[in-house]
Amino acid sequence: MEGRRELLKTLLGSIFMSSIPYQALARKRAVIYRIRYSNTTDRTRLVLDCKGEVDRKNIKEHLSGKVLWLDIRNTGAVRKLTRRIKSPLVSEVKVIPITSSRTKVKVTFKESHKFKIFGLRSCGSKPFRIVIDVFPEFVPISCQVRKFPKRIVVLDPGHGGKDPGAVWPPRSKHPKIREKDITLSIALKVRKYLRKSPDIKVVMTRTRDTYVPLLKRAEIAAKSCADAFVSIHADSMPNYPQWSGVTVFKASPSLFAKAQRTAKEVAKRVKLCSDVMCWSISPLLINMATTVTFAESSRLARYIVDNLKAQVNDDLINGIKDMHRNIVVLKTPGRPAVLIESGFLTNSLDRRRLTKRWYQEEIAKGIARGIEEYLNSLNKVAFVR
Numbered sequence: 429m430e431g432r433r434e435l436l437k438t439l440l441g442s443i444f445m446s447s448i449p450y451q452a453l454a455r456k457r458a459v460i461y462r463i464r465y466s467n468t469t470d471r472t473r474l475v476l477d478c479k480g481e482v483d484r485k486n487i488k489e490h491l492s493g494k495v496l497w498l499d500i501r502n503t504g505a506v507r508k509l510t511r512r513i514k515s516p517l518v519s520e521v522k523v524i525p526i527t528s529s530r531t532k533v534k535v536t537f538k539e540s541h542k543f544k545i546f547g548l549r550s551c552g553s554k555p556f557r558i559v560i561d562v563f564p565e566f567v568p569i570s571c572q573v574r575k576f577p578k579r580i581v582v583l584d585p586g587h588g589g590k591d592p593g594a595v596w597p598p599r600s601k602h603p604k605i606r607e608k609d610i611t612l613s614i615a616l617k618v619r620k621y622l623r624k625s626p627d628i629k630v631v632m633t634r635t636r637d638t639y640v641p642l643l644k645r646a647e648i649a650a651k652s653c654a655d656a657f658v659s660i661h662a663d664s665m666p667n668y669p670q671w672s673g674v675t676v677f678k679a680s681p682s683l684f685a686k687a688q689r690t691a692k693e694v695a696k697r698v699k700l701c702s703d704v705m706c707w708s709i710s711p712l713l714i715n716m717a718t719t720v721t722f723a724e725s726s727r728l729a730r731y732i733v734d735n736l737k738a739q740v741n742d743d744l745i746n747g748i749k750d751m752h753r754n755i756v757v758l759k760t761p762g763r764p765a766v767l768i769e770s771g772f773l774t775n776s777l778d779r780r781r782l783t784k785r786w787y788q789e790e791i792a793k794g795i796a797r798g799i800e801e802y803l804n805s806l807n808k809v810a811f812v813r
């Protein structure tokens with residue numbers, strides 16, 4: 429009898445352990461011992477490495493302005509940990525031990541952001557991790573009740589500062605031509621033309637030779653409640669020196685489909701360890717764009733291309749193309765966005781033209797008129813954001 433009972437206990441135990449081992453392990457006190465972080469184009473990931481597992485129900489979170497507090501029970505910390513975070517979204521993370529089995533975590537955001545918390549099981553050499561993903565607030569509610577009478581456009585001169593973009597000669601340490609200078613020069617000229625219109629407010633992602641991370645640019649667009657976002661670049665195609673001219677890119681629907689899969693990606697990436705993701709809250713909140721944005725981005729691109737053709741020699745305008753690369757600035761939901769490649773540094777004619785003031789003026793005039801016509805059209809058509 430005793431033997432059978434033992435066997436039954438063992439059997440039950442093994443079934444219990446194999447189906448929900450996490451809950452069984454979580455009873456032991458965990459200890460947070462390290463803060464790590466990483467940045468990608470559309471989020472900042474904060475990671476708290478733990479010895480032992482942390483049960484989701486032991487974490488209470490509280491967002492107060494720009495500070496996110498986690499109060500974690502049954503979890504200690506090796507000592508007080510502080511980490512400054514180099515990110516456009518987060519400035520600091522602190523792990524503060526309250527008692528040996530209670531810890532507070534203070535995450536200081538730069539603005540109020542959306543976040544998602546989940547736990548990752550230890551896998552190979554990786555310990556158990558509490559992960560806090562922070563996303564920029566792409567569509568502030570204030571935009572929906574905006575009473576601002578002007579239409580707003582964000583001009584985004586590509587690259588800047590430590591990031592020169594494409595250079596000529598290629599890979600040169602002291603290049604004669606840098607994409608970042610051309611983009612800024614054209615964008616400032618576009619602003620000059622748009623400023624003549626009293627109904628348009630221009631916001632720039634940079635006005636000097638400074639480095640602005642992509643996420644920051646997308647955030648500037650969101651915060652300013654922009655009606656349109658226009659990013660200006662110059663291309664480089666070393667293998668196709670014959671390629672030349674201006675191309676206007678808009679986001680393709682496939683790009684958005686890709687972004688929508690982001691939530692599932694986390695789980696997929698850690699597939700090697702089965703059942704790795706043990707809990708998660710606030711499911712991915714970023715509301716991906718509706719079809720309205722595609723239609724509006726196409727309209728914006730069309731206005732710009734038509735005006736560029738009127739301004740610059742027709743042959744120099746390649747027209748509208750779908751952007752398939754994952755460009756964060758084209759993904760801002762609810763906001764028509766285009767990326768203009770103003771020419772190819774790898775093409776000798778384009779190279780010469782792009783550095784000339786008169787050519788930059790022509791292109792800028794075309795872009796500005798396109799933007800202006802588009803923004804004016806918004807007052808005529810029903811546009812649901």
Ligand SMILES: [Zn+2]
Nearest residue numbers: 586593661662
């Ligand atoms: Zn570029």
